[in-house]
Amino acid sequence: MNLREAFRAGAREIYANKFRSALSFTAVSVGVASLLYTMAQTKGMQDALQKNLDLMGPGRMTVEKKRNYKSKGLSRGLSYADAKALRRELPDLYMVTPRSSYSVKLYHGRTKVEGVNVAGTTPEFRRRDWVYTLNGRFINEWDVENRARVVVMVEPAVWIKKPFWAKFWGEDDPYDAFGKRVNLLGARIRLEDAVFTVVGVLTPPPRDLDPRWDSWNTPNALMPITAFQHAFSRSADNPDAVDEIQVETGSDRTLGSRRRQIEMILKRRHRGEEDFEIKDMREEIESKMEDMRKYVKAGFALGIVALLAGGIGIMNVTLATIFARVREIGIRRAIGAGRSDILAQFLLEAAMLGAAGGLAGVALGLGGLKWLATLGGTRDVAEITWTQCAEGIALAAFVSAAFALVPAYRASRLDPVEALKAE
C-alpha cells in the first residue's frame, strides 16, 4: 500500500469523524503543550541562570548584617571602613563595594516624588551587574573621598512589549513618571534636605531583556557612599555604617578561601562579634532556580500524564473506529488486504490522530508561551525551537500509535467471514 495514499485514506477517515477525532486528541494536545512549555521553561531558565551568573561574576558574595543578631556592644556593625580594610588586606579581590540604600523624597522644581530608592556606593559598583548605558559620568574616587553631593540617576526601565499587569500598576510608579518628564543630566535636585547635582544618567536595558534576576529591585539613584552616609545616616552610634558589602573574588576557585579570609578580617575588626553573614549569591540564585526546576518537573509530569491519558483516549477511539468498521475490514481482507495491511492502516490512523493532536498542542503551547512570556516579564521568556515542536508532534504520534497497537492488532486478527457479516 502506497504510503501517501494510506495517509490520504487516514486523513479522510479522521476528517469524516471530526468530532470524535477532536475529542480524542484533546488530551494529547494538552500533553504536548505541557511538555513543550516545560522544555521551553527549562531552556529559558538555564539561559537566564547563565546570563545572571556571567553578570554577577564567578566569585560573588554579599556581606550583610546578620538578621536578629543582638550586639554585645563590642562591634559597631558593618561599615565603609570594613570595605576599605578588605580592599587593603585582600588587594586581589576583583570588586569590593559597600552599599546602603534608603527610600527618600525627591524635589525638583514643583515636582515632589516619594519613595525614590537612593543607594550609596563606590566606583567599583560598575565592575559587576553592569547592564546600563551611561550618559554623563559615573561617581568617581574623588567624589567618594570628598563626599561630593553628586548623584547618578537611573532611568526607569522601559518595556519593549508591556505585559498586561504593568498597565495596572507599573505605570503608577511616581519615579517612573518623574524620570520621563525631566532631562535629568546636570539638574540640581533635592533629596530630603540635601541638594545634589545629577552628573550622570544610567539607562537600563528594556525590562524584557534585562538579564538580572532582581532587576525590579535596583536603586533609582546612585551616589558616593560618603555623601549618602552624611546626608541620610540613620545610625547615631555609627555614621560609617553600610547595609552590605558586595564582593567578587574574580574566580570561583578563590570563593571559598576568600570567604574564610573575609570572615576572619571582619570578625577581628568587629572585636570577635559575628554580627554579619556572608551570603553566596550564586547559591541563592541556584536555589531559586532549583525551586523553579521543581515546578518544571511538575509540568513535565503533567505532560506525561496528559499524554498517557490522551493515548488511552486514542486507544478508545481506535477501538470505536474498529468496531464501527468491522465490515470494512472484512471487505479489505476479501479483496486482498493482509493482516499487516489492516494493522498498518489503524496504526497509521492513530498516529495521524496523535500527530494532529500534537500539532494542536504545539499551537496551544506556542500561544500559551507567548502569553506567559508577556505575563511573567524577563525571566519567563522561554524559547522553543522547531526541533522541540517536531519532537512534541513525533512523541504524540508515537504514543498514539503505541496505544492503538492492541486494538489494531485485534482488528487484524478478525475473521474475514465474520467481519463481512457485520452490519
Place this chain on the structure above:
Amino acid sequence: MDAITVESLARTYEGGYQALKGVSFSIAKGEFVAIMGPSGCGKSTMLNILGLLDRPTGGRYLLEGAETAMLDDSRITQLRRARIGFVFQSFNLLPRLSALENVALPMAYAGEGVAERRARATELLTRVGLGRKVENTPLQLSGGERQRVGIARALANKPALLLADEPTGNLDSKSSVEILALFKELNAEGMTVVLVTHDPAIGAAAGRVIRIKDGALA
C-alpha cells in the same frame, strides 16, 4: 489441471454445526458454474472456502492444482489477492472511496504503482460501462452500477477465478440481466466463474449447476 478441486470437503463450526458434510467436485478452467441450493444449505460456506476466506475442517481443497491446507495466512492472502476476485450480493464497496479508488484498492494491496492502478482501474470501469462515472462515490451510483464497480474491482488483479455470491440478489430484473451478461462475457473470454445463486434464471445461464442440499451434493 482443474481450476478447483474439492474432495470430501467438510466444514464444522464451533458448537458442532456441520455446514458442509463432505462435498467433492471439480471445476475446470474456463467453466461457468452456478452453485445452487436452498437457504442454509451451505453454499455460502462453500464459496467462502473456495475464496480462501474460510478454511475447511475436513477434506481437501486444491486451487489450480495446489493444496491450500498448509498455507499460512500471509500466503493465503497473497493467493486470494492474486488469483481470486470476489463479487458480493451487497456490493461491499467502501462508501468513502470513489469508484476508481474502490477498483484500484486491490491493486494497491498488491503493491502496484499509482499510475498503473489508475490506468487499469479506468480501463476496467470503462469496460463495465462506467467510464464516465469513475469519480462518483458508491452513494451516487445505482444498484446495477455499484455491482459493475464491484465486478471491476474483482477483476483488478487479473484473477483466474471469479467468485460471486448472489451477485444479482439486490438488483432489479433489468440490472440483473445486464450483470449476468457481463459474467457471460467474462466467461467467454476465458475467466472461470463460480457463482452462488438461488435464481433459476441465472442457474440456467450457467454452463453447469452444482446443487447442494443440507451440506452435501444433491
